[in-house]
Amino acid sequence: MTTRIIVVTSGKGGVGKTTTSASFASGLALRGFKTAVIDFDVGLRNLDLIMGCERRVVYDFVNVIQGEANLHQALIKDKHCENLFVLPASQTRDKDALSEEGVEKVLKELEHMGFDYVICDSPAGIEHGAIMALTFADEALIVTNPEVSSIRDSDRILGILQSKSRRAKEGREAVKEHLVVTRYSARRVEEGEMLSYKDVQELLRVPLLGVIPESETVLQASNSGAPVIHTKESEAAEAYQDVVSRFLGEEREMRFVTYEKPGLLKRIFGGA
């Protein structure tokens, strides 16, 4: 199989790109695919923290691009799964250090190393770093919160994907788009305080890959340096598992999108 390059992007910041990148990459690796996840957020790196490898960063993406280290030296093997490698961003450079030729060279080399998937964790915004993250993508995960500003920014990045990606520029088949709605609260949707995932999908007109419920376990996972997909009995973890399954072509019913009022027993004994 040739390497598939997947950008995780959103336009807006703080919607869950890095969380999604970490869990999605881990999920693919857990299914046996050799996967690399690259942090494109040069200057504001976070992925290493969420993956829990921040103390093992010696060389980074920019070092590799500038020839100061080779890819083998910079790739960090994930401590949770066998087939996963992290390429951290540099914290001390700025995003202009990412040259198009440099990024292409690194991606080519990952292909030669036999990676099945390369996940590109995009920075927020629509500037150089975000453009570099999506330039070489075959597929895109559009991470969107159910609120209007996030939706508009996602729409903007979809337009950029249509015009700036290599696939678009070379007139090849368009980048395959997937919608991931994150920080979803079925209760607030029920109460009319939040757009439903159907509204989001209707506005963006991109096939829905999954809905990740708002969950405290996401924050706990981030703080403990283990992608949330590894957390046992967490709705967010299961939702990410579903995302990976659907991405790989399996049918999965949408879960955690309907709100059930807590019953009497649950109110007395407390919910899980």
Next chain:
Amino acid sequence: MPFMAKPIEFKAGTLTAMSAVLREVDNVRLADALQVMLGGMGEFFAGEPTIIDISQAKSLPDRVDWSGLQSLLRRYGLQPVALRGAPEHLHDAARRAGLAVLGDEAAKLKAATTVHPVAAPVAEVMAEPAVGSTGAAPAPADSLPPSVGTMVVDRTIRSGQQIYAKGADLVILGAVSNGAEVIADGSIHCYGPLRGRAIAGAAGNRQARIFTTNFGPELISVAGVFRTFEKGIPAAIAGKPTQAQLRGEDDKAALVLDPLKLD
């Protein structure tokens, strides 16, 4: 005797031209402004004849670098043919630079009602270029320009994207997202939710209309008459098949919205 074709004939005609309304004649500042406006997109226009209108310029120097100004406009695909709104002392130099100097009649044609940089062309009389004012009446703005066809876009137009169907109708098979802009010199047909800005009749065609299967735009405009929806879209048409067209004369013209029955 067989009819002998004359080697040259003179005929009066009308020509639709762009008006470049300059509020500055400093080429450096204009170059900056064009860069910002058109994002350095060379050849943004496609060789349209252009009238340089300096009637609104704030202050005019004694001399203007006409050839520099012309090459700046050409860089964006505009073809300067004439000058209007210029005081006497600038006329000779402009003529030497190959520009026809139009008189006051032409200058009075229309105050630019620009909603968009490409949306303010004005019908213009150009019978004898390089000879100066013609004094002829302008072409009626209502006359239909010959259609050059239809531009079809098979996808959703996303926020930040802009589509311009020059001299043509525009058909969109998809949505026009909030923050997107679709412009046509003819009519706009949107087979999907219209949520962004739609500007029809951008070259002044008052017969142009806007059609959509799902009405919810931020702004619509026909021939420079525009309408926003700050107080929301009337319930009778919100999210429904709708057409927008211009009714009424000149100053009283208004955009009328009607539900469309699609069966």
